[in-house]
Amino acid sequence: MIMERKRIDCPALPTGWKKEEVIRKSGLSAGKSDVYYYSPSGKKFRSKPQLSRYLGNTVDLGSFDFRTGKIMPGKLQKNKQRLRQDHLSLAKGCKPDLNTALPIRQTASIFKQPVTKVVHHPSNKVKTDLQRATEQPRQLFWERRLKGLRTSDVTEEVLRSMELPKGLQTVGPDASDDTLLLAIASALHMSSAPVTGQTSQAAEKNPAVWINAAQPLCKAFTITDQHIREQEVKVYQARKSLEEALAADGLARARESSRDFLEGRTG
DNA sequence: AGATTCGGCGT
DNA sequence: ACGCCGAATCT
Numbered sequence: 001m002i003m004e005r006k007r008i009d010c011p012a013l014p015t016g017w018k019k020e021e022v023i024r025k026s027g028l029s030a031g032k033s034d035v036y037y038y039s040p041s042g043k044k045f046r047s048k049p050q051l052s053r054y055l056g057n058t059v060d061l062g063s064f065d066f067r068t069g070k071i072m073p074g075k076l077q078k079n080k081q082r083l084r085q086d087h088l089s090l091a092k093g094c095k096p097d098l099n100t101a102l103p104i105r106q107t108a109s110i111f112k113q114p115v116t117k118v119v120h121h122p123s124n125k126v127k128t129d130l131q132r133a134t135e136q137p138r139q140l141f142w143e144r145r146l147k148g149l150r151t152s153d154v155t156e157e158v159l160r161s162m163e164l165p166k167g168l169q170t171v172g173p174d175a176s177d178d179t180l181l182l183a184i185a186s187a188l189h190m191s192s193a194p195v196t197g198q199t200s201q202a203a204e205k206n207p208a209v210w211i212n213a214a215q216p217l218c219k220a221f222t223i224t225d226q227h228i229r230e231q232e233v234k235v236y237q238a239r240k241s242l243e244e245a246l247a248a249d250g251l252a253r254a255r256e257s258s259r260d261f262l263e264g265r266t267g
Numbered sequence: 268a269g270a271t272t273c274g275g276c277g278t
Numbered sequence: 279a280c281g282c283c284g285a286a287t288c289t
Contacts, residue, residue, distance in 0.1 A: 027273050032280090034272085044270090047282050066281080 007038055010069045014059065016040030019069045035067050142213075165227065171198045172207040172217040183216040197221055 007018035018038040024030050037045040045051045048066040055061065065072045170180045187195045197220040202210040211217070 022272085024273065028275095029273060032273095049282075 010037065012064060012069055012071050013037070014040075014055075035069070037069075167221050168197075169219045170217055171203055171219055172211060180216070180218055184218065187216040 005020070005022075007020045010017045010019040017040065020036045020038065021033050022036065023033045034046070037051055039045070039054070043054075045054065048061065048064070051066070052061050063071050063073050164177060164181055164184075168180060168184070170176070184195065191214065193214070196215060197218040198210075198212055198215055199220045200210050200212065203212070207217075
């Protein structure tokens with residue numbers, strides 16, 4: 001007997017995502033149901049955290065109800081978020097979860113994502129001035145929050161991290177190279193001003209007092225022609241592998257859609 | 268091996 | 279009461 005096993009389009013998710021509900025037919029929990037989602041590529045998801053990890057920041061699942069598959073506003077958004085990155089998430093083998101453990105703003109985004117400053121006064125008006133992005137107060141040592149973040153691809157495999165040149169060294173309370181890398185990457189995107197590092201000698205002795213918050217927490221550095229030439233090679237190689245990846249992806253998509261067509265499916 | 272299915276822990 | 283995920287079972 002063929003059970004009704006229909007995968008229905010889920011409008012609350014990006015196009016191509018399907019939802020399925022399976023009724024339990026025996027055991028103590030007979031009559032209850034399980035809900036699954038399928039990505040456009042066919043990967044199965046059986047919980048909201050799993051879905052959330054996969055979609056990352058591309059979709060806000062805050063008010064997404066996994067069981068119904070609909071956005072449910074009014075459903076108060078539980079603050080499941082710990083203020084500190086505590087023992088629980090810092091514990092062995094537990095990778096930080098970009099989506100739930102940290103506010104989106106703290107990622108090294110290519111977009112400016114300023115902190116919103118809310119001041120209570122009836123006569124205040126909302127400013128839409130984009131320029132204010134650069135005027136926002138910045139927390140001293142905010143880079144510490146980048147600690148432990150890892151780049152990973154959609155399959156959650158951790159990608160090989162970049163290595164910084166020897167000449168770059170951290171200043172301040174967090175001495176890890178990982179954080180330094182992220183801090184510098186952020187600095188490059190946050191402002192069009194040159195990234196110089198901390199130029200004050202005093203910053204090294206007493207960072208809390210002398211840090212220039214507009215600059216990443218690294219010692220001042222010098223760029224040589226040799227550095228530039230090396231970087232040019234890296235960029236060339238990166239472009240080449242991107243080109244290859246795009247070509248491979250194009251082929252894969254073409255294959256998949258023709259297969260779907262032959263098997264009478266819809267895309 | 269991969270998919271399916273139900274149990275049961277934690278909240 | 280239910281979300282989530284481990285693991286037994288099925289194909």
